[in-house]
Amino acid sequence: MSEKQVNQIIGKIFDQLADTLATGEYGNKPRIGITSMGSEHGEENIIEAALKAQKSGIEVTLIGSQTKEGVKLSKVETEEETHKRMEQLLNSKEIDGAVTMHYPFPIGVSTVGRIITPGKGKEMFIATTTGTSSTDKVEGMVKNAIYGIITAKACGIKNPTIGILNIDGARQTEIALKKLKDQGYDIAFAESQRADGGCIMRGNDLLMGSCDVMVMDSLTGNLMIKIFSSYTTGGSYESIGYGYGPGIGENFDKLIMIISRASGAPLVEGAIKYAAELVKGNCLEISKEEFAKANKAGLKEILNSLKTTKKEAVTEEIQAPKKEVVTSQISGIEIMDLEDAVKALWKKGIYAESGMGCTGPIILVNEAKTNEAIKALADAEFISKEKVDC
Structure with a gap:
């Protein structure tokens, strides 16, 4: 030598x-x-x-x-x-x-952002912020939850908690993810810090960081990441957080992180550190492991069912049963499914009305028929089967 x-x-x-x-x-x-x-x-x-x-x-x-x-x-x-x-x-x-600053990810790949929530200074992952996990919104949000889990685990969170933002598609996403959990894929659902609890997160939960991973579609996530990163600067300079995050998707084998053209030096520094943390955490290996576990639990079958067995709109004329006093509220129905859910109950002989509560769409039924109505709605997959046991 x-x-x-x-x-x-x-x-x-x-x-x-x-x-x-x-x-x-x-x-x-x-x-x-x-x-x-x-x-x-x-x-x-x-x-x-x-x-x-x-x-x-x-x-x-x-x-x-x-x-x-x-x-x-x-x-x-x-x-x-x-x-x-x-x-x-x-x-x-x-x-x-x-x-x-931008990258043409293929369909099926989207980025998991990372923010610092202003309520308590807690870090939270936004799944997802750019890219398209799926052309179907609910399928995309189910995938986004897996992407968020992968990223959080690579950053050292062994059992990240999952919350679903209360937007269109949230309830169907909840049903699909809970089915995946029942079939063997370990998901830790967060609890909203609002009094009504549950894994469907409110705007307050975004500010407080009520979960480790907040699930939403990428268009909503893109809006969120921009607001959280630049709300102190007026929007022209993104100064807080870690950027739009890594592109995650099954079989995507590169670690490519996204920032914005408006990202300032503090955020860009955060994005570089975020990338380094994912390298040290073996993000690509964790991605393979998590997809293997999810697929073993039936992820692909659940995603296919979202496409092939979507509830068809009730087009037949159904007469409402005799009107009753309705004071019992059933929540957890997608806004787009609300009228179909009411008609499904009418068809079962249960009088129901639709309404809007403080947490979103609700169905009103007679107090004595609450359990019967919940079971009928769960059987028709309008709400999560967990509600049957409540």
Whole structure:
């Protein structure tokens, strides 16, 4: 071995010791690439974030046209070249993950964002924020829950709690996820901090961070991540949190994180650290393991049933039974299914009316017929079967 090689080895050892003292960790640094062209705040914004992130024991490679001393550069001349170079670096294993401002993920892949909730300063994952998990909203939200679990576990949360935002599709998502749990896939459902409880989360729960993973469709998630990251700045500069997160999907084998053109240096630094945490947490391996478990529990069959056995609208003329006093409220019905659910009860000889309660759509029935009505609605898959036992 030459003197030069010996000196290189010694130098590497001293670098590792320095990193250990600085970060408290020993081993190879996570290598994260970031595209720096296209930011509304200029390349300097991304370079500033890279310099700060490197202090946490991360090796950052800028993919752009300029750099500063201390940050590696993979030089490109145009913004159009950045993704091609980024993919080359990922494919050659020169970097472990990448952060970029936009990316054409295939259908079936969407990103899990990460925010700091303002109520209690608690971190929460938003599943999902960009991309399209499915062209069917409920199927997409069921997948998003799995994507959120994968990401949270890779970040060190062993048994992440799942909440479903109270939007269109939430109740059907709840039914599908609880079926998946009953069939063997371990899901820990969160409880709303509002008095009525349950895993369907209210706006207050978003602010308080009532769950580890908040499930929603990606359009709603995109809106949420933008609000949470820039509500203190007026919207033009995203300053808080970790960005839009990694693209997760079955068989997607690259760690690609998304930020926005409006993302400021503090958030970009957070996104780089988020990427490094996922590298250390073996996110891609956890993804394979979780999909294997979910598929074993019948995930694909449940998703197929959402497409093939959707309740058909009740088109036949059904006369309402004799009117009764209705004071008992049954919640948990999708707004789009409300009138069909009422007619389904009429068909069973149960008088019912539709209404809107403080938590969303409700069906009103006579107090004495509450249990009978709940069972009929659960059998027809308008509500979760859990309500039958309540």
